[in-house]
Amino acid sequence: MCTCEAEVFRTKYKQVGVDCPDRIVSVEENLARWEKMLDGTYAEGTAVVRLKTGMQAKNPAIRDHIIMRISEAPHPRIGTKCRVWPILDFSWGIDDHLIGVTHILRGLDLQKEGEVERMIWKMMGWPDREMILYGRLNFSSEYKLSKTYQRQKIQEGEFVGWEDPRTWSMQSLAKRGIQPEALRETLLDLGLSKRGIDFDKSWVYAKNTKLIDPQSDRIFFVQNPLKMHVTGIPFDHLVAKPLINPSLPEKGTREIPVPVEGGLLEVYIAKADLPAITVGNHIRLKDLFTIEVTTMGKEIQAKFFKKELEEHDEASKIQWVKVQDNIKVKILQPDGITTTGFAEKTLATMKQGAFAQFERYGYVRIIKKQKGSIQCYFIN
Incomplete structure (x- = not known):
């Protein structure tokens, strides 16, 4: 349980690889602080749970990584029933083990999260998983893939709905006549390269032409x-x-x-x-x-x-x-x-x-x- 101010922890301990004072707090004190996180004694941003990943780790991003924090914002499904929430990579590490995941396909930008997961599995004595990372598939501004932008245009009546071809949504591709096989074959051709790829719509169009031309x-x-x-x-x-x-x-x-x-x-x-x-x-x-x-x-x-x-x-x-x-x-x-x-x-x-x-x-x-x-x- 760490009560260091975020900026102090980052500059005084994390960046230089030095243990913070809370790292040596007793188990009993940690449990007492945990109860205070749950009962509201600690306000949002004043206490977090850290995983002892090591303050000397080569990658500063994973040094004593946060795995749980306080959030008082209402959850869309359960409201304010809970106030302490797991960080994504911590929940991934637990979930992937519990549901029996064997292969993880993940973007290269989430490599750090994978390292944290492996630390959790090792600490718990759980088997490792096959983790395959791939580079970003980049889309130019032509595609306007912002859901916020598209939703606004739909609400304003400029777009006729999510099937409007200007949204580039899956619904719009289906409505236009882009066949699922064309998308699937294109993505299989691209593979899982770690190198970022700039998407070109002509790849899908060429596949699609072969599929729809006979009809x-x-x-x-x-x-x-x-x-x-x-x-x-x-x-x-x-x-x-x-x-x-x-x-x-x-x-x-x-x-x-x-x-x-x-x-x-x-x-x-x-x-x-x-x-x-x-x-x-x-x-x-x-x-x-x-x-x-x-x-x-x-x-x-x-x-x-x-x-x-x-x-x-x-x-x-x-x-x-x-x-x-x-x-x-x-x-x-x-x-x-x-x-x-x-x-x-x-x-x-x-x-x-x-x-x-x-x-x-x-x-x-x-x-x-x-x-x-x-x-x-x-x-x-």
Whole structure:
């Protein structure tokens, strides 16, 4: 039982490796002081129980380490019933023995706690345990893993709950469509290295892609859409037949009817494709036909060039969505950015909760279907 002031103990005894006066107090006096800790004679911070780990230990952090202290703050479950509480590493040492733990996996930052546990086991004559330490898995500020911050955003109504992708919680990963196997395989690949690792979400995304790709039908999607007018089309009606899933050609194709009125077709294309579009060059509207760009501007003008796609055709391929027949899409990303655009109408036939791959954008999950619009979460 030590009644030294904390700062005095640290500077006068602990740092220089000198025994404090209370170290030689008799057993009877120790027991009397223990009763005073329990009955309230000693106030919080005026007395502690120390383990005689040795004041000459090489690591100053474990010299006569505190194992019990007074706390008068109410406990969330038992209130003020108890006022003397064990320090974490002391309770670990007792619990790990009593419940029969054989292997302890613990962060490298808790190495000191492991040393204290081993001292307790040795003093009590208990068997040692296998203790495996691993380095920190570091997350950048991108992930915002603060529960306080996330709870505040939920209470303020900015986040829709713990399933909101911006929380990066386990609930949000599941809601987005990140498979448990992807997380498990990623962590197994990382192993238990003692070297700190900076986490990269691409590791999980790569694993997840392999798992969800077979069930993710392809969908045309244009982000930040621009209107394009195509004239001179020598057909009254066309049907685009893109593959449902190029990775599984046996699933066949989906059909996108394309009515043509007076040789004219209006489509949306993605703003991101503008660098590939210049007057006079040929562009392939994917799985439909090739056009020749005639005018650049707020709305792009083009004319029909050919329907057939030759084996060595070098025309750039771009996504497109019909102006008169599409569905509005909003995609919430983990960084909080909401992507908007138009998708082909096929998306409206898919069930809520289904996965899809928006070609040249990424994998998404349908979260909410409304009349004329669909809300998705970005997966990877």
